[in-house]
Amino acid sequence: MCNTTDINREMGKHEIALNYCSNKHAVQKGANPAPKLILDGEVVEFVAGDTILQVAERAGRGHLIPRYCYHPGLPIAGTCRMCTVEVEKMVKLMTACSTPAADGMVVHTKTERVLKSRAGVMEFLLINHPLDCPVCDKAGECDLQDNNYRYGPVTSSFLEDKRTYPKAATKKLSEKITLNMNRCVHCERCVRFSEEVVKSCDLMMVNRSWHKELTLADDKLGLTSEYQGCLSDFCPVGALTFNDFRFVKRSWFLQRHPSVCDGCSKGCNIEVHSEDNIIYRFTPAYNEKINGHWICDTGRLSYHQVMDPTRIVRPMLAHNGALQATSWELAQAATGHLLETAKKVKVVIGTDATIEEIRYLQAALPDMFGSKFTFRSFNGTGTLSTSSQDKKLDHLLIMQDKTANLRGAEECKLAPLENGQINDSDLVLLVRFGRSAVPAVGNGQKLILLGVWNSAEQASLGAAVEVMLPGLATVEKSGTYINCDGIRQQFIPAVVHLGEGMAVNRLLRFTKK
């Protein structure tokens, strides 16, 4: 533990005024007004208004303070007592999550008193916890499990029967979420999320003390928010699990790579969790300016579209009125022939294409085949065609535009496709990546499809499709999107692409001999 002389020396080095300690020997005068405290012997600057836990987080030392009820995206509750620290000159241990930091404070996170307190909280929680880690979906990413390894007591003095909730051991709260109340540690993150963040108010705690129980506000309605997957992300134990991921994969097998959700124009930041290039889930990645800690369920579940078994992942060529799988050489040669012989070509690019893909097509096609091309963008979300028409669909994240790069298409000066324009050419190159809708195409026009298509989308265009060139989904490629707020986001591949899909610049390269 630091003594006052050590503190003076540390603080003096940084020329600050130490005005928290009453000891007059500790007071140093200095010019820098930024408040500082000492955390385990290290001087740490902080922003006025921070709690001790936030100071530790900002200093990259949040791992020193375990917590259950605290979550940076939720209002502070200060109920679990796991985060207690020792603050010099204060008699009791203080909860780091709810105690405001003060200039000159001296905080210790690893003293004997602190460790004893954490072991006490752990023992208290484990009295009733079923300890079914081997069959619990949260194992490997469970705060209770991790904290028990670090701070838990070796033995328990509790010999009585554990409290159980027989009616809520496996209770479906909705189609998306299952509750196992026996595992709940009563942190109430879920209740605060439902009340303060999504404002659906569909969860509440009933009863008191030993019998406290999480329950639905309305059993018939169940959970109603569009952000239910977040409950499973932040529940510190395996009490709330996301049905889509439940019993599907052990978390320690998953590789985690950053990417951007392309489910709407918000462009929430995500982590792609995969093993052997099979995606098992999307989870939120924190971005203060875009999505905070959350993503919506539609975006979360959108990995199914990438892994869709009906997605066309091999080049296809029309033969006897039907599309058949072929080689890249034949598909590229047929594409080259169609582009070479057409008189007028309309290139309709979905606003789910990256800026790089749009720019490449705008430059490469006229360069390779002459000035017969007209370029248009297509969004397909109702009547929306410009970003100024886009609007929020709720108070949190979800946008009306169901593509990720309408602003990027506008930056590339791609005019939106107006009704009827698609008729004025003999060949149409339709480029989309699974998000923008499929535009209606007039009779008598030949079609080349490029990008991410499933068999139903391709079939909706009838027999006019001559060639299908499979491209890459967002999580399989690199590129840039501009979101609804004008924020430019670059991303790199999170997984290796499915099947024989190719990046746009490679895919068109060999169409011209």
Ligand code: SF4
């Ligand atoms: S279900 Fe999870 S998030 Fe909700 S109170 Fe229990 S432990 Fe906390």
Ligand code: SF4
């Ligand atoms: S709000 Fe939009 S960008 Fe964010 S997760 Fe949902 S669909 Fe994806």
Ligand code: FES
């Ligand atoms: S995290 Fe501070 S009291 Fe729960």
